[in-house]
């Protein structure tokens with residue numbers, strides 16, 4: 001402890017004493033789901049570069065995005081922190097968990113074929129078909145008795161998850177999970193939520209040598225069995241898709257074009273990479289959609305403006321498509337503002353400083369230190385955004401129509417898809433999925449907040465945000481379907 005406080009190479013960095021001497025306060029905060037809020041408080045108190053654990057430095061300086069995550073001439077890139085990036089034990093590495101840069105580029109180069117503009121164009125009809133299904137299912141729901149407005153009560157977050165999991169399931173595995181059709185979660189999707197939480201527990205044991213193997217010994221057999229069934233189910237679906245001799249417009253066709261007979265990436269690596277696309281893609285998009293809808297119903301004027309813009313732009317529902325919604329600048333601003341406040345990956349993307357140490361945002365950091373920027377803290381900082389906690393899409397409008405008070409906002413600080421060589425490969429797809437589903441829902445359905453008001457910032461955050469969302473409401477009107485939401 002004395003060493004960590006006074007003689008450690010990071011001793012000069014400020015931070016709370018207990019966090020500087022031991023990893024325990026950090027781990028406890030993480031396991032309680034409070035880490036992003038604690039990071040925010042610590043940065044507010046100790047400044048823009050703080051020590052959050054004996055070997056971890058946290059940045060909220062804008063330049064740190066560039067310095068940590070992009071290629072810099074004359075610098076070695078920091079690598080992903082192995083505490084956080086580790087494939088489940090029965091799986092080989094994939095694009096997300098690969099720490100070795102050569103392996104990562106090999107996966108990324110092949111997967112990029114599935115996310116080109118052309119690939120996205122060919123995937124659009126499939127995405128749109130699930131939006132049709134979603135709207136039809138919502139419209140067909142039986143009315144729930146209600147004292148004030150007739151309508152239907154639904155859990156809106158479930159519906160957003162069913163939509164994104166069905167879409168990504170179809171694209172990555174060749175078949176949807178049937179969530180929208182059956183109005184319920186497929187067991188695979190349910191298990192995934194438990195596994196994600198399990199990954200946080202697993203990460204927290206890696207800070208202590210010996211703890212990880214102890215964890216395996218202590219883990220109930222039922223949990224191990226659940227993990228095995230989860231991988232088996234994904235692999236079975238992937239194998240079925242790989243055996244189909246079709247050129248379906250999904251992720252698999254372009255990916256396999258350069259990987260005939262698995263000469264670039266083995267079958268097991270292919271399975272691992274396709275399965276991670278579901279984990280990486282579906283939950284994040286559902287979180288961003290749920291959060292943005294929540295802010296919309298809690299900001300009536302914004303929702304009304306967006307509704308008249310969408311309904312005014314499309315007299316006929318059939319004209320709403322991924323291509324036509326890409327031109328709606330107000331919808332675009334709503335989505336970017338939603339992502340700023342409900343960023344599904346809010347806690348940071350840890351990297352390890354290479355041999356010899358390096359300078360990030362003007363600060364020298366010794367080798368082997370874990371470093372990150374903190375998206376949640378930065379997005380809610382008055383230094384970077386006027387009224388940082390308020391949902392105001394107008395701040396993202398072009399300068400000539402943007403209210404002057406947002407002229408000094410630092411727009412480059414909000415990077416929900418990260419930046420650089422490991423940024424989100426599915427960014428364009430995620431934005432397309434969000435635009436089309438939001439436009440179609442808002443065109444067809446009147447949305448209202450329902451039940452007790454929920455504060456998004458009160459949700460627990462593990463690696464991802466935990467949306468333990470209670471009942472929500474959908475109320476059916478005469479021509480349109482008014483929706484009440486309680487998340």
Ligand code: HEM
Nearest residue numbers: 095280281284285288345349416417418422424425426430
């Ligand atoms: C709103 C939705 C989404 C958000 C906010 C988001 C955010 C992110 C972020 C922050 C990263 C960087 C992770 C890191 O460095 O550890 C990332 C990486 C990644 N995302 Fe997304 N994502 C979204 C949707 C998607 C979708 C739809 C897909 C694909 C189906 C996807 C696939 C990936 C993959 C494969 C990576 C790893 C890229 C690499 O390491 O080269 N994401 N995403």
